[in-house]
Amino acid sequence: MHEFSITSRIVNCVLEEAKKHNARRVNEVHLVVGKLTFLGLEQVRFAYEMLVKNTILEDSKLHIEEKDGAVKCDRCGYAGDLRYEDDPVYHVPSPTLVCPKCEGAVNIVGGKECTIKRLKLVA
Numbered sequence: 855m856h857e858f859s860i861t862s863r864i865v866n867c868v869l870e871e872a873k874k875h876n877a878r879r880v881n882e883v884h885l886v887v888g889k890l891t892f893l894g895l896e897q898v899r900f901a902y903e904m905l906v907k908n909t910i911l912e913d914s915k916l917h918i919e920e921k922d923g924a925v926k927c928d929r930c931g932y933a934g935d936l937r938y939e940d941d942p943v944y945h946v947p948s949p950t951l952v953c954p955k956c957e958g959a960v961n962i963v964g965g966k967e968c969t970i971k972r973l974k975l976v977a
Contacts, residue, residue, distance in 0.1 A: 882974035923965025
C-alpha cells in the first residue's frame with residue numbers, strides 16, 4: 855500500500871509550500887499521476903482525506919489528472935503508446951516494454967510522474 859506513503863509526502867509538500875506563502879487555507883490541490891506509477895487513485899483519495907484532517911488542507915478539493923504511459927524506441931524511432939498484453943494471472947492488461955512497431959526494447963518517457971501541478975491557497 856504505497857499510496858499512503860506517497861500521499862503523505864504530497865500532503866507534507868503542500869503544507870510546506872503553503873507555509874512559505876503564509877496561507878491560512880488550501881482550497882485545491884491538483885495532481886498529475888502517471889498510469890505507470892500503478893497508484894490506486896481511490897486509495898490516494900482515501901489517504902488524502904485521512905491525512906488532511908485537522909490541517910489547513912481539511913475540506914480542500916483534490917483533483918487528479920491521470921497521464922498515460924509513453925515509450926520511445928531507440929531502434930526504429932517509434933514514440934507513443936505502450937503495448938499491452940492480457941495477463942490471465944492478474945486479469946488486467948499489463949504494459950510491456952516491447953516496441954509495437956519493431957519488437958525492440960523501448961524506454962519509458964512518460965507516465966511515471968506523480969507531481970503537484972497547482973495549488974489554490976488562501977492567504
